[in-house]
Amino acid sequence: MKQSLFVPTLVIVILASMSGADCKPQVAESRQTEGTSKNLSKGIGCLVAQDWIGDDLRELSLRVGGLAKVRYETGSIPGISPESPTTTNVLLLSPHGTRGWLLFFRTQPDGTTIAIRNGYRVKRIDGTWSASEGNGGIATYKAMGDFVTRLAKLPPVSVRLMPVAEGCQLSE
Numbered sequence: 001m002k003q004s005l006f007v008p009t010l011v012i013v014i015l016a017s018m019s020g021a022d023c024k025p026q027v028a029e030s031r032q033t034e035g036t037s038k039n040l041s042k043g044i045g046c047l048v049a050q051d052w053i054g055d056d057l058r059e060l061s062l063r064v065g066g067l068a069k070v071r072y073e074t075g076s077i078p079g080i081s082p083e084s085p086t087t088t089n090v091l092l093l094s095p096h097g098t099r100g101w102l103l104f105f106r107t108q109p110d111g112t113t114i115a116i117r118n119g120y121r122v123k124r125i126d127g128t129w130s131a132s133e134g135n136g137g138i139a140t141y142k143a144m145g146d147f148v149t150r151l152a153k154l155p156p157v158s159v160r161l162m163p164v165a166e167g168c169q170l171s172e
Helices: 003-019 034-048 053-059 138-151
Strands: 067-074 087-093 099-107 113-125 128-132 157-160 168-171
Touching: 034 053, 034 067, 034 087, 034 099, 034 113, 034 157, 034 168, 067 138, 087 138, 099 138, 113 138, 128 138
Parallel strands: 113 168
Antiparallel strands: 067 087, 067 157, 087 099, 099 113, 113 128
């Protein structure tokens, strides 16, 4: 960069930082670390341990004990209230990747996992995802579809769908 452009660019960056422009903390994380992978496996295991999940898995041509591709992120979903920065949002995909369920769990500070019963059926049409069959109405479905469209761009993670009942609780 030319010396004459360096100082004005630096001043703009400093002023933008001081004003708070685009300086929001990032709550969503999709990085894979050993701790995150362990929490993800335990959270999915807690979801799989629930009675109601069997029908959802069969609908996606998945089965308990089998492998599945998921994408996930921890944090609030834009456009949805209340905010839930500690919720892990898991996109569980069919083998062909055109259908899925957006499911949720929380890991408590004591290590307990809370499976959240609410979930959304999602479907990909022409590269865009739409949501249905969850709590809320049209605005909620749109927000969920937009979220899944972005989430689906993250690299998939393979997980074994093994139930984990120990340390698992259900929240409505």
